[in-house]
Amino acid sequence: MALYGAAAAVLSGLEAHQGSLKSLVYSSRFQNVRQLYALVCETQRYSAVLDAVIGSARLLEAEKKLKPHLAKVLVYELLLGRGLRGGGRWKPVLSRHKARLQAEFARLKVKRCVSRNEDLLESTPGAVQEARLPRFVRVNTLKTNLSDTIDYLKREGYSYQGRASGPDELRALEGKLFFLDSLLPELLIFSSGTDLHKHPLYQAGHLILQDKASCLPAMLLAPPPGSHVIDACAAPGNKTSHLAALLKNQGKIFAFDLDAGRLATMATLLTRAGVSCCEIANEDFLSVSPSDPRYCRVQYILLDPSCSGSGMASRQLEEPGAGTPSQARLHALAGFQRRALSHALSFPALQRVVYSTCSVCQEENEDVVRDILEQNGGAFRLVHALPLWPQRGLGTFPGAEHCIRASPEATLTGGFFVAVLERADGKSSSPEPQLLAGEPVPSVAPKKKKRRRQNASTT
Numbered sequence: 001m002a003l004y005g006a007a008a009a010v011l012s013g014l015e016a017h018q019g020s021l022k023s024l025v026y027s028s029r030f031q032n033v034r035q036l037y038a039l040v041c042e043t044q045r046y047s048a049v050l051d052a053v054i055g056s057a058r059l060l061e062a063e064k065k066l067k068p069h070l071a072k073v074l075v076y077e078l079l080l081g082r083g084l085r086g087g088g089r090w091k092p093v094l095s096r097h098k099a100r101l102q103a104e105f106a107r108l109k110v111k112r113c114v115s116r117n118e119d120l121l122e123s124t125p126g127a128v129q130e131a132r133l134p135r136f137v138r139v140n141t142l143k144t145n146l147s148d149t150i151d152y153l154k155r156e157g158y159s160y161q162g163r164a165s166g167p168d169e170l171r172a173l174e175g176k177l178f179f180l181d182s183l184l185p186e187l188l189i190f191s192s193g194t195d196l197h198k199h200p201l202y203q204a205g206h207l208i209l210q211d212k213a214s215c216l217p218a219m220l221l222a223p224p225p226g227s228h229v230i231d232a233c234a235a236p237g238n239k240t241s242h243l244a245a246l247l248k249n250q251g252k253i254f255a256f257d258l259d260a261g262r263l264a265t266m267a268t269l270l271t272r273a274g275v276s277c278c279e280i281a282n283e284d285f286l287s288v289s290p291s292d293p294r295y296c297r298v299q300y301i302l303l304d305p306s307c308s309g310s311g312m313a314s315r316q317l318e319e320p321g322a323g324t325p326s327q328a329r330l331h332a333l334a335g336f337q338r339r340a341l342s343h344a345l346s347f348p349a350l351q352r353v354v355y356s357t358c359s360v361c362q363e364e365n366e367d368v369v370r371d372i373l374e375q376n377g378g379a380f381r382l383v384h385a386l387p388l389w390p391q392r393g394l395g396t397f398p399g400a401e402h403c404i405r406a407s408p409e410a411t412l413t414g415g416f417f418v419a420v421l422e423r424a425d426g427k428s429s430s431p432e433p434q435l436l437a438g439e440p441v442p443s444v445a446p447k448k449k450k451r452r453r454q455n456a457s458t459t
């Protein structure tokens with residue numbers, strides 16, 4: 001894979017909350033890992049600046065086939081890096097826009113009263129905020145259990161502080177202290193500076209580096225072991241591996257994604273996580289037939305579609321109006337999101353669907369859910385998800401408060417949105433998920449369990 005494409009794939013993986021820059025770089029197929037790492041880090045560092053320049057130059061509107069992550073990498077190289085070397089068919093395209101991009105970049109510097117590129121970074125709130133958020137780590141119960149993990153970490157000098165009681169103690173989290181999350185079982189919380197990418201438990205798939213908000217969809221879908229689940233837009237697969245853990249690898253996950261490169265990363269990730277109940281398909285979810293007998297037992301669908309990623313801290317606004325997804329882009333994304341949610345609801349045995357995005361835009365969240373509920377004329381209802389969660393859906397329609405929002409300010413996570421829809425006449429064959437009913441998860445006093453051997457193969 002060429003450097004720019006590989007860097008774009010890593011950025012895309014980060015946006016999808018796979019969570020670890022290093023692991024994505026190492027699992028990419030690009031051989032010069034150092035070169036790739038440096039390019040991704042620098043592009044990330046200037047992410048908000050690049051969003052602003054790309055937005056004001058209207059590059060993505062003019063070049064509809066240019067994907068946002070690739071655009072960001074190319075524009076970084078063009079304006080801040082070593083100039084475009086390679087770039088294939090995009091090189092002449094970027095050359096056409098070079099003057100405009102340079103002008104917008106210069107305009108931004110004038111506006112900020114800075115002359116050096118570095119000085120543009122100082123007022124990049126997203127990057128600063130992201131760096132200060134705690135690190136969330138999901139214990140992969142397909143490979144280990146909470147108690148063994150905590151013991152292992154303690155032997156290494158980490159200090160376990162029990163269940164976290166509130167955001168203030170997490171804001172103050174430092175050094176080798178770590179907590180158990182107050183609402184999510186098996187989610188550990190470390191200080192912002194903690195880097196576990198090289199940790200043997202991570203390398204062995206016992207730990208999954210996953211933002212807390214990104215753990216909500218699978219947890220709220222709560223498929224019982226033995227059930228059949230569709231993960232409609234699955235790659236790179238952190239939520240799929242979470243689903244497999246909830247299923248205890250019993251039952252079936254049908255995982256679809258359009259992007260073959262991301263699916264390749266996903267296959268590696270699932271194998272490492274010990275997932276053996278998942279069938280991966282490089283298919284458009286919209287063309288998966290609900291009447292196909294293979295899906296006749298599917299009662300649960302997780303829909304985490306492509307979105308603007310506006311909730312990712314590094315993409316947050318650097319100044320009012322700059323870096324926000326354009327109305328045209330939001331419109332196109334919301335169109336796809338509506339079609340995908342509507343399609344999910346057409347599976348005949350469906351009981352519950354979780355819809356999630358890492359966007360903070362109402363157009364991609366509450367508006368999509370409202371329209372699809374209206375369209376379905378009462379066949380599905382919104383479930384009041386996780387009542388103890390502090391941040392709720394924007395009150396744009398009656399019942400929107402049943403949805404969940406997440407943000408760096410309120411929940412110390414990336415910006416996120418989750419809605420849980422259930423069939424209204426559902427004689428739910430599955431247990432009501434405790435987290436929908438508002439109960440906190442049982443207090444942790446983890447008992448030692450025997451570790452089971454898992455089949456590492458992923459079909």
Ligand SMILES: C[S@@+](CC[C@H](N)C(=O)[O-])C[C@H]1O[C@@H](n2cnc3c(N)ncnc32)[C@H](O)[C@@H]1O
Nearest residue numbers: 016233236237238239257258259284285304306
């Ligand atoms: C937000 S990411 C999914 C992240 C994933 N759920 C996870 O937790 O790792 C959205 C994914 O949707 C995929 N996608 C976009 N359109 C699709 C479609 N029509 N059918 C299937 N997948 C699609 C993209 O390739 C991308 O990998």
